[in-house]
Amino acid sequence: MANRGGFSSRLGFIMAAAGSAVGLGNIWGFPYEVGQGGGAAFVVMYLIFCFVLCYPVMVTEIAIGRKTQKNPVGAFNALGYKKWNFVGKMGIFSGFLILSFYNVIAGWAFGYVYEMAIGNFDIATHFSEFVQDVFKVGAYGMVFMATTAYVVSKGISGGIEKAAKFLMPSLLIMILLIVGYALTLPNAMAGVEFYLVPDFSKITTSVVISALGQAFFSLSLGMGALITYGSYVNKKENIVSAAALITLADVGIAVLAGMMIFPLIGFMTDGAMDNVGSGPGLIFETLPQIFGTIGGTLGVVAGTLFFVLLCFAALTSTVSLLEVPVAYVVDEKNIRRSRAVWLVAGAIFLIGIPSLLGNGYSDFFTNFMTYPGSETATNFLGFVNSLANDSLLPLGGCLIVFFAAHVWKKHNLDEELSHGAPNYKGSFLQKYLNFAVGYLAPAVLGFIFVMTVLETYFGISIF
């Protein structure tokens, strides 16, 4: 066990876990989901899910990881419940799927670094051609995956921790500057209104489903990423407060990302807000324009820097996604870390190829399937994305909390959480977490999961 590695400091863990959470999910995914989900009403649902349901799941994952010092499959075995390790296996499967399409989008972001550097702000209106150039974006993706593998091969405190500590704060500053600038543009307020003034009539079942999926995805929950990171945390760490900081950082960056995009859309549409729902291309079709309006060298520098930082945010997430299957292979199959990393990364890259091709290049993967009750086809990337976010992650989260409270038992969870948190036992927070982990989260997550499957895959709506 001694050479498994671990985080070297409290800040290092928080930064790495926040680095896992903050990524494309916040800056690419959140604004487009808000756009498609009707604006502020989606934001409200998302915030409720993050704090009320997801925070308890996060605490539980980290506690299981630290208690067992194992990967998500080994963790269930170590606690003595081998039968439950299917939850960990499902998590590893979800991680495979997520990284396969995530890396494609990270490749786009990486490509945009170059486009910004040469001042090609027009790329905003040529996004669909850009993603169809599959050899080019495929090469960007390959470089991205290789970089991820390299960082993971360096192990925990060497690679992940060092990178996260410096890059996360830089990204935050950059976003704040862009928000400040975006708010000065004409018609920015139309965007702010769309984003922050809720119209509750817009809350439909599908808004609820995608807000929950987005919350899980954005917080890196439900697949054991935080069981894995938790396994490198030492006993002096206060898990409940660390998880609170991670949740706040993640939600904060997502909310700020919206404050960056929606005022810009207000500006671009003269306040009409009519292309907010444009989907996964949203940030790639809007952001370059903000740098275009800044213009000149400053625009080039700002645009390049922004996409560089976005790539780093994505990298701290891809690293955590790759770490999960790698930790599994290293712990359970006794393969050397340096070898395991490249094998797994290569396999995931291959699984990502349909997601790469399904953006106009291959008709089959572009019009991959049509959900019952829907008129338009979804591409392969969209299909895998929503399968993971909306179904697999919430189901994983539901099973993890149910397991912790009713199989492993609450007093064991409490015991683990009180290491590093001397005042935890007897506190209000303990009472809330007991209730949330034991009843609220399993019930609500279980219910929404059933609803999601019925609605998405069978076209049956219960409401």
Ligand code: PHE
């Ligand atoms: N949370 C990451 C993001 O928002 C994605 C992720 C999901 C990372 C699941 C790890 C596990 O970009």
